[in-house]
Amino acid sequence: MAIELKMPALSPTMEKGTLAKWLVAVGDEVKSGDIIAEIETDKATMEFEAIDEGRIASLAVAEGTDDVPVGTIIATMAEEGEKVAAGPVPEASKVMAEAEALVEELTPLPPATSEPVNVPVADPVPSPSNVAQADSQTANATPLARRIAGFKGLSLSSLQGSGPRGKIVKADLGLPSLLSPSPNIAPQMNVSQTMPIYDPPKGVPVENVKLTTMRKTIARRLSESKQTVPHFYLTVRCNLGPLLKLRSELNANLAPRGIKLSVNDFMIKALAKSLIEVPDANVQFGGDVLHRFSRADISMAVAIEGGLITPVIRDAGLLSLSAIAEQSKALAAKARDGKLDSGDYEGGTASISNLGMFGIDEMFPVINPPQALILGIGAGIEQPWKVEGEIALATIMSATASFDHRAIDGAIAAEFMAAFKTLIESPLLIVG
Incomplete structure (x- = not known):
């Protein structure tokens, strides 16, 4: 049975991390205690040790990927006797789809609307919301995407899924990510939201250096x-x-x-x-x-x-x-x-x-x-x-x-x- 390796919480306050570097490749044998990756947190770059033995079956997150939520599957490891097939690292959309699945069970259903007043009409016509609800039941979508589409009255039939096996995920609906702060919770302060960010002066040679998680x-x-x-x-x-x-x-x-x-x-x-x-x-x-x-x-x-x-x-x-x-x-x-x-x-x-x-x-x-x-x-x-x-x-x-x-x-x-x-x-x- 495959062993899932997840983004660890390397400090009590860590919520996301940057996968700075893989120290293993698909097919490598790993023993307990081996260093398999370097994870960049808001405090330092720390080593990620394996706690199980096996062979690396896949790397789900590419090195250099920023803001990977704690608990996201970053690699899988096959136990002895299991077949290992090399494959490309999935796109970021798959990583985020897996992250959404982690929090789906924690996501409350939308608040119930008040019971509408029944007004008789001569020729009932299916409302867009009813059409969307019926459509959401048959679409190739995650349960979370179906719930949101039904509540918002969105049709899934015209959407192209970006999740695993072409599934429609929440990100495909064009709505804020589940990983965004809840509206009733004060978000962490973002430097770009509190002060103007200026472009460098024109004509001056400049090198743009990507900020590390620590510097951010x-x-x-x-x-x-x-x-x-x-x-x-x-x-x-x-x-x-x-x-x-x-x-x-x-x-x-x-x-x-x-x-x-x-x-x-x-x-x-x-x-x-x-x-x-x-x-x-x-x-x-x-x-x-x-x-x-x-x-x-x-x-x-x-x-x-x-x-x-x-x-x-x-x-x-x-x-x-x-x-x-x-x-x-x-x-x-x-x-x-x-x-x-x-x-x-x-x-x-x-x-x-x-x-x-x-x-x-x-x-x-x-x-x-x-x-x-x-x-x-x-x-x-x-x-x-x-x-x-x-x-x-x-x-x-x-x-x-x-x-x-x-x-x-x-x-x-x-x-x-x-x-x-x-x-x-x-x-x-x-x-x-």
Whole structure:
């Protein structure tokens, strides 16, 4: 019996994915645990492992196909002894017909209309709707297409079916797809619907690069964040001198263990401890409620090819600096290799984005929904500063936080920034 391989849900929020690449061909033998495809989600490109053994009988979705719904059959695998016949990859219409079949049982029947008033007529003539209903019973169409045609009064006799074996599917009726949001559900924000899209200037050499699923998601989520979340910003400037000195001393002691602390590790720990010290900043807007968290899970921004991802360091306030260093290094490596699991990047109570290593003086980051706070770190710059009562050169770093004003007020935000500045300038408090 053939084994159906379906588009997997590689994260709790995944609804669609892009089949980026097939790593097998029709006729290939597959064992449990073999990597058979690369699936591009809104977070990363992830590997799809086989859980059964057999031989690839067909590939139902071509590589590079965008927005394949979770649960759609993407390939079939024959068990031992079954005949494998190579064949072409079906057209997109067949893929969508299979997707429609998945949701057909979940599609409610159209609301019943009120009972019409019976008015006697001399010569009854079949109404178009009755003709359509009779026609829909005999047409080569899916049950869903028949129901819709009967309700809408459409005749199926003149339609050319695009589904399997020439069946008429819902897409052939010229109506919105079943996969479109229901009218009573607010659709996800589409960048093209919220801002004008302009053509490139004429006469200028240009290359059109297709957006990845990750880049589309980044564009949508950050546009949504700036348009729906009331941002406000606070900046503090901190003397990094004591922290850099302590870091150098600690790294000398940790070197035999193969551990090296980065400045960003101190920032993550200081952010987490500040959130614990000022719990009213460790919150999330929830409509009629305010979610206040009892631990600090820090999402750290990692630049990868094609976009940005934010793996999470859990309960960072209680971790040692060496533990944060090990976790941040491991998570960053997994992110760049596309090996993150959904548990590595789901959640987080606040985010940090550090561009100091690129020489950026100051940054104003965009909030990562649904969080209410993100901290942006700039470079340490040597400049005149008051040090022990005298003007001297010191390494000064700017830290700017973006706050969701629906959840955090200015006074709370100022208290949080003061706590962060104190920790940075007295780094022994970070270690303690």
